[in-house]
Amino acid sequence: MSLPTKEISRVIQERFAAYESGDHARVMGLYTVDAAYWDTKCPARMQGRAALAKYLSGFLGNFDLRYAMLEEHRLEGRDAAIVLWECAVRRRLPAGGFGTELVMQRGMTLIEVQDGLVSRDEAYMDLASLDPLLAQAAA
């Protein structure tokens, strides 16, 4: 423990940039093999890159994400930080391009870093506002 704060910030910046890219392989390359993941749509904490890969493939395939990172705070004594963010979400269309509806999300994510990778990623947000986009994606 005790990575420089700059290194934690670097991993966090890369994490959000990878999600914006929608590149599944790039996103999965961020996580340790045994990474723990949870967001407010997950019934339970997910453990391991394999489980996460399956979950995120649907999410990244369905949505285009554009983040604005508002605040980042390192947690004392831990290789971890919380990030407050806003995100503009659009549906990715199966034929390519994006839907016209834009939903703004605010949230807070807890990220722990180990060996330059994300070992824990927990995102707290109100995904209820994404339900119309989710319904469109499922249609």
Place this chain on the structure above:
Amino acid sequence: MLTDQEIFSATRRCIDMWNTLDLEATLDTYTDDVTYCDPKTGKRIMGKANLRRYLRKFFERWDMQFVVTEEYRLEGQDGQAVLWNCEIKLREGGPSRTVRGMDICMVRGNRLSRDEAYMETSVLTELLKLTPLSPPRS
């Protein structure tokens, strides 16, 4: 700078008061110029008087029991992140659901000067559908 214990105690006291649904006791855990928000506030609520109006309506409708699961001090600040589980149900009764969430809290003296809560709110909608409602108390 406050000690870790002072920061955690201020937040714990606030959460304990939320669990009682005692409006004034809960408000007493916030500074007069508190900034508060959660997914239901829409925008930030500034000041205790505005927070009183919001919480009065919220407490009239919902019964909550928070359990703190993790708490971390923010480096170099009088603040913390607190993770929690909350069992929530309508005060009229009916089923309950458990919600997980995280707050960022800033502490001044022994009170919270900032409290931002992040969680999923679809369970509230679900509970409203499941439970026949009487009008909110006036």
